[in-house]
Amino acid sequence: MTGLRFVDVCAGAGGLALGLEEAGFTPALLLDKKAVACATLRLNRPGWPVLEMDLLDFSPQQHRDIYDVDLLSAGLPRVKSSATSARTETGDELRLLDATVYLAHALRPRALLIENVPELALAPSFKVTREAVRSELNHLGYEFDWFTLNAADFGVPQKRLQGFLVALDRQHFSAFRRPRPTTLTPRSVGEALLDSMAARGWQDAERWAAGARSVAPTLVGGSEMRGGADLGPAGTRRAWARMGVDGRAIADDLPGPDFHWQPDTGQGGMVRITIEQAALLQGFPADWKFAGKKTARYRQIGHASPPPVGRAIGQALRAALTGSETSRAGYTSTP
Structure with missing residues (x-):
């Protein structure tokens, strides 16, 4: 379990980052604009590099050591289900989505992971948003997949539907497999x-x-x-x-x-x-x-992303990036 580094933006309380750590990734930078969230990250992982800053104000040129990361991840603030498809009418949540994609343009990680509401992955009202993301990622040489998962299928005792965008460079995308449930009986x-x-x-x-x-x-x-x-x-x-x-x-x-x-x-x-x-x-x-x-x-x-779901996606990404059968077996296990 070595060698893979990630940047996590809108990191919040660290649920997604913790899951990725458990999957074998090491954080190069965690960014969040809220002081209390950054305090939580430092309280639990004093060695993690944490930066308190709004993603919309973040300049990667001032952090040159993050340019060789394998993964850019983002647990973005929830977009509103009633958002219209007109780009000019969307709010701060979709601007943060744009900022994450543009950060991928600057960093060129081998993989990108964005977590949000399932509507962002599926709803017709976000079709224009998904098309804009598709155009930019294709331009950068990524292939990608939108899908949803239920945290209850991964041992989390909660019905929590999550939407995901996973993108990888074309060299690795064909090896990516969506995480399969780790439990057949949800935990009560x-x-x-x-x-x-x-x-x-x-x-x-x-x-x-x-x-x-x-x-x-x-x-x-x-x-x-x-x-x-x-x-x-x-x-x-x-x-x-x-x-x-x-x-x-x-x-x-x-x-x-x-x-x-x-x-x-x-x-x-x-x-x-x-x-x-x-x-x-x-x-x-x-x-x-x-x-x-x-x-x-x-x-x-x-607001957090459940760590067990982050771990399952992290293991799937690690398997695709490394070709590791051990990692691949990790996210298909039963309880």
């Missing part, structure tokens, strides 16, 4: 959180877990302009309520031995999940820490 919320729910002696932890048999709804970080940390809009909260979880807020601590779980009495009798449990549902390891106050920490988690 109850299975993922049982140990933590029981950690402070909550008597009903096993009974709760037995009823929380489905994967979590998609965790949503929310807008910087809206209120505090919660588990999403009304429809999402109803899905949580069916698992005996109150989605109106994030708990400050795990339930203790005196907590009486009575979901039939309404939200007051339901359990709430903590920031750390939300991170587990996003596929982060238990020892990954998040900087900032409660709402900022939750938003980083909700």
